[in-house]
Amino acid sequence: xxxxxxxxxTFYLLILPVLLWLIVLIVLPHLDLLIxxxxxxxxxxxxxxxxxxxxxxxxxxxxxxxxxxxxxYAIGITILAxxxxxxxxxxxxxxxxxxxxxxxxxxxxxxxxxxxxxxxYGWMIxxxxxxxxxxxxxxxxxxxxxxxxxxxxFSMTIGLLYISMLFMVVPIMSTLESLDDSLIEAASDLxxxxxxxxxxxxxxxxxxxxxxxxxxxxxxxxxxxxAPDILGGKSSLWFTEQxxxxxLSTFNWGEGAAFGFLLLMIxxxxxxxxxxLTGQKLERVGS
Amino acid sequence: MNKILxxxxxxxxxxxxxxxxxVSFNVDEGGFFSILGPSGCGKTxxxxxxxxxxxxxxxxxxxxxxxMRGIPPEKRPVNIVFQSLALFPMxxxxxxxxxxxxxxxxxxxxxxxxxxxMLARVSLQGFEKKKVTELSGGxxxxxxxxxxxxxxxxxxxxxxxxxxxxxxxxxxxxxELKLLQKELGTTxxxxxxxQSEALVMxxxxxxxxxxRFEQIDTPRNLYKNPATAFVAGFVGESNRLELKSKDGDxxxxxxxxxxxxxxxxxxxxxxxxRPEAFILTPAKNLDNIxxxxxxxxxxxxxxxxxxxxxxxxxxxxxxxxxLPQNARFENLKEGDTVEVGINYENLKCY
Numbered sequence: 001x002x003x004x005x006x007x008x009x010t011f012y013l014l015i016l017p018v019l020l021w022l023i024v025l026i027v028l029p030h031l032d033l034l035i036x037x038x039x040x041x042x043x044x045x046x047x048x049x050x051x052x053x054x055x056x057x058x059x060x061x062x063x064x065x066x067x068x069x070x071x072x073y074a075i076g077i078t079i080l081a082x083x084x085x086x087x088x089x090x091x092x093x094x095x096x097x098x099x100x101x102x103x104x105x106x107x108x109x110x111x112x113x114x115x116x117x118x119x120x121y122g123w124m125i126x127x128x129x130x131x132x133x134x135x136x137x138x139x140x141x142x143x144x145x146x147x148x149x150x151x152x153x154f155s156m157t158i159g160l161l162y163i164s165m166l167f168m169v170v171p172i173m174s175t176l177e178s179l180d181d182s183l184i185e186a187a188s189d190l191x192x193x194x195x196x197x198x199x200x201x202x203x204x205x206x207x208x209x210x211x212x213x214x215x216x217x218x219x220x221x222x223x224x225x226x227a228p229d230i231l232g233g234k235s236s237l238w239f240t241e242q243x244x245x246x247x248l249s250t251f252n253w254g255e256g257a258a259f260g261f262l263l264l265m266i267x268x269x270x271x272x273x274x275x276x277l278t279g280q281k282l283e284r285v286g287s
Numbered sequence: 288m289n290k291i292l293x294x295x296x297x298x299x300x301x302x303x304x305x306x307x308x309x310v311s312f313n314v315d316e317g318g319f320f321s322i323l324g325p326s327g328c329g330k331t332x333x334x335x336x337x338x339x340x341x342x343x344x345x346x347x348x349x350x351x352x353x354x355m356r357g358i359p360p361e362k363r364p365v366n367i368v369f370q371s372l373a374l375f376p377m378x379x380x381x382x383x384x385x386x387x388x389x390x391x392x393x394x395x396x397x398x399x400x401x402x403x404x405m406l407a408r409v410s411l412q413g414f415e416k417k418k419v420t421e422l423s424g425g426x427x428x429x430x431x432x433x434x435x436x437x438x439x440x441x442x443x444x445x446x447x448x449x450x451x452x453x454x455x456x457x458x459x460x461x462x463e464l465k466l467l468q469k470e471l472g473t474t475x476x477x478x479x480x481x482q483s484e485a486l487v488m489x490x491x492x493x494x495x496x497x498x499r500f501e502q503i504d505t506p507r508n509l510y511k512n513p514a515t516a517f518v519a520g521f522v523g524e525s526n527r528l529e530l531k532s533k534d535g536d537x538x539x540x541x542x543x544x545x546x547x548x549x550x551x552x553x554x555x556x557x558x559x560x561r562p563e564a565f566i567l568t569p570a571k572n573l574d575n576i577x578x579x580x581x582x583x584x585x586x587x588x589x590x591x592x593x594x595x596x597x598x599x600x601x602x603x604x605x606x607x608x609x610l611p612q613n614a615r616f617e618n619l620k621e622g623d624t625v626e627v628g629i630n631y632e633n634l635k636c637y
Contacts, residue, residue, distance in 0.1 A: 185340060186373035190387030190438060191361045200386075204377040 037257035053258035063242065063259070070239040071270060073153070074222040077160050081168040081217045082210060084161070089172040090202070094181070105173070108166055116163050120230050123162065127155045127231075151233030159227035164220045168213035175209030176202075211280045215271055222267050239263055289316040291441055291474050292337070297346035299332050306332040308498040309346070314442070314476060314491075319468050321477040321485035324495035325521070330478045333495070334444050337476070339363045350441055361390075366435035368445045372427055374419040380406070380430050381415035387438045405437040409467070424452050428460060436473065445477045449484060461487050482522050486510065494518045516637035519559040526606045528558040530636070538636065544602035546577045548634045555636030560629060562594055562609040567616060569628035576628035581606065583623045595619065597627075 040050030057063045088108075092101045111119050126132045127149040134146040149155050179202065187197045203210075228238035243263065246256030275281070292314040299307040306329040314320045322330045335341045337348060339360035348355040350364055366387075375383050381402055388398045406412055409429040414422070419430060428448060435443055445464075449457045465488045468475050479485050485492045486506040493503040494517070502514040513519035520527055528540045536549040540558065569576060581597035584605070593610045608627065610616050619625070 180371055180373060182369045182371050182373035183375060185360070186367070186369055186434075187375075187386070188340075188360050189338060189365075189367050190434070191390040192386070193361070193390075196390065201375060207377075 033257040033260060036254050037261055039254055050254075053252075053255045054262065056255055057259060057262055066237040066242050067239045067262075067266065069237045070222060071267070073157065073160075073238075074218050074267075075270070077157060077164065077221050078168075078214050078218045080157070080161055081165050082214065085165055085168045085213075086172060086206075086210075089169050089176055092169075093173050093176040094179070108169060111162065112166060116226050119163055120159050120227050123155065123159050123231060124150060127158070150231065153232065153236055156228050156232035156236050156238075159231040160221050160224060163224070163227060164217040167216040167220060168210075171209040171213040171216070172206055173209075175206040179205050207278075207280060211275065211278070214274070218271065219267060223263065290314065291316040291318075291351060292476070293347075293349040293352075294337075295347045295349075297333070297336065297348065298344050299329070299336060299341065300344045305498055307336070310495075310498075310500055311346075312493060312500060312503055314474060317472045317474055318490045319465065319475045319477065319488055321479060321489040321492045322495055323479055323482055323485040323492050323522070326480055328495045329498040330480075330495050331446060334367070334446055334476070334478050337442070338365055338367050338444055364441040365444055366438050366440040366442075368431050368435050368443065368448045370446045370448065370450055372431040372448065372451075374427060374430055374434070376418075376420055378419070379415065380411065380417050380419060380422070383419060383430055384434045384437055386434065401437055405433045408436075408471070409433045425456050425460060428452065432464075432467070436471065440473065442474045442476055445475060447479050447481075449479075449481070457484075464488060486522070494521060496521070513559070513635060516557050516559070519635050519637065523561060524607070525559040525561055525635075528560070528604060528606075530555050530558055538634075540602065540604055542599075542602040542604040544579075544599050544604045546579070546629075546634060548577065548631055548636060550631065551636055557637050559635040559637070560606065560633065562607045564629050564633035565606070565608040566628040566630075567608070567611065568626050573628060575631050577631065577634065578626065578628045580624055581608070581627050583619060583621050583625065585621060586610075586619065597625075600624065 037053055038049055038051070039047050040052055042048040057067075092105055096104070114122075124131070128134070129146040129148070129150065131150070133149065134143075137143045138146065183201055183205070184197055187201045192200065223240060225238075225240040225244060228236050229241055229244075232238060239259070240263070243256050243259045246252045246259060290313045294313070295311050297307055297310045298305065308329075310333065322333065324330045332341065336343050337355075339355065339358060339362075343356075355363060375386065378386070384402045384405060385398050388401060393401075403412070403415070406415065409432060411426065411429055411433065414426065414430075419427060422430065431448065432443075432445075449460050449464075452460060461484055464475075468488075477485070477488060486509070489506055491503060492506055492509050494501045494509065496517045502509060502518050504512075504514075509518065510523050513522060519525055528542070528544070530538055531541050531543075532539045533551065533554045536547055537545055538548050538551070538555060538558065539545045546558075566573070566576065569578065580600040582600055584596045584598055587594045587596060587607075591612060594607050595610060596605060597608055598605055610619070
């Protein structure tokens with residue numbers, strides 16, 4: 001403890017890979033993107049400072065409509081993820097015994113082991129015209145032609161929900177684990193109904209976990225490319241596809257970079273606003 | 288006095304194990320009733336049955352003459368102060384105390400009046416806006432008590448609420464709780480494994496062991512006349528000596544210490560003697576006492592609670608003896624031989 005300032009050589013050696021990783025793979029590419037987002041070609045063919053890439057976003061309706069669509073879906077999926085996972089988290093932490101809980105929590109992780117792409121293709125098998133669901137409904141005679149589920153906003157929502165759900169479960173579970181059962185009993189002892197206990201005790205208590213889960217899911221969904229591209233097909237408007245097109249279809253790197261930064265800034269603003277509106281503090285999140 | 292709580296043949300069985308066995312007792316209105324027992328004796332199970340968190344396997348609970356079977360905790364006229372206190376961490380002091388009142392849908396002004404009145408009673412005026420996490424242990428204690436008492440319960444159940452406090456604060460809270468109970472007149476049922484808490488605060492104490500009540504009595508009687516060997520050993524300090532035989536008016540311990548103890552109509556197995564029951568150098572004319580000699584082994588100085596460990600000369604049995612509160616035995620030192628006497632009635636045989 002006395003050697004507070006004089007970090008020794010081992011410390012620097014240990015931190016070096018992390019620093020290199022951060023600088024070379026994260027900081028430098030971002031700086032490069034930031035620069036190119038402000039760079040345009042002058043008439044003489046040289047590089048000049050310009051805001052045109054950013055202006056393009058606001059001037060062209062398709063761009064910002066896509067963004068609004070993407071953000072709305074991301075918010076919706078975040079809320080859905082909360083609704084779907086909260087009972088699961090509550091069940092795993094408060095209802096069943098610890099022994100089974102850890103096994104079931106492990107099962108939850110399985111989709112993560114196979115990777116996003118495989119999971120998404122899995123959903124194609126389930127939702128396709130000749131997929132599991134349609135074939136089943138056809139065979140029992142409930143429908144006479146397949147329902148269009150794949151390549152719709154529905155299939156995209158399912159896919160995004162599925163790949164992001166886990167990131168909501170885990171933080172909620174960790175806050176619920178620290179919830180003393182006697183708090184629930186005390187509320188009930190003081191005359192609170194089940195609903196009141198849920199809204200006044202359990203939800204406020206797990207708010208830090210819900211918030212951090214919400215931030216992760218929202219960011220993951222709004223920045224996802226695979227699920228909207230494969231499950232959403234051509235009909236879905238997803239902003240990351242817009243960015244992809246700028247870089248790889250029209251080769252407009254400047255606009256692609258600008259859109260990337262707009263995505264980062266606007267989605268961060270949405271999170272900031274959501275934190276303000278619900279009275280949460282970022283420092284408390286995840287604690 | 289009015290019986291506020293009647294318990295008849297209450298039993299609770301868990302899978303393959305009976306936590307509470309056929310317990311019956313009554314609690315008088317306005318009384319301070321303690322249930323004292325070692326951990327795992329079933330006292331918390333008993334408390335949770337009274338509060339309605341667990342269902343009894345058999346027997347009846349009546350509160351103010353009303354059978355409680357099937358009535359959920361939120362509908363019972365009892366409130367609990369939990370061992371962990373269970374204060375709501377996301378609420379401030381006022382919100383914690385007002386929580387139960389809000390559930391009764393009272394008017395805001397009425398809630399405010401009741402809360403500030405209650406906070407004043409537990410000397411927490413001005414703490415309304417404080418977060419419960421900012422309070423000291425004793426203050427949190429009082430918030431928990433205020434939160435329950437503001438509901439005006441018929442009975443307040445306290446589940447070892449002083450357990451988490453340090454010793455000094457616990458001593459202080461013991462007195463404060465007792466005074467608060469006297470002032471409010473609410474019936475308290477207090478669960479503890481600490482015999483001093485039970486003895487100091489209670490009007491009546493039930494000693495519980497292995498799911499049964501061993502004795503229900505006033506603290507003084509419990510201490511003076513323990514009904515069973517368990518009570519004698521659990522309540523207060525005692526020298527425990529196993530007995531080998533009884534021969535007329537004499538009993539002999541396993542060590543071979545022969546004592547006169549007339550008036551026994553059974554063959555006892557164990558003998559309990561309180562450290563303060565020993566009379567050092569008893570007067571020659573004192574009757575009805577067993578006399579013997581001990582050799583001082585060590586002196587265990589502890590202020591007013593000083594004791595000596597001594598060895599009985601004829602048998603080598605080791606006993607703890609309290610030193611009287613006067614200067615007469617200050618010069619006692621290791622290796623001294625002293626004559627000691629014990630009143631027959633203080634030789635508790637079971």
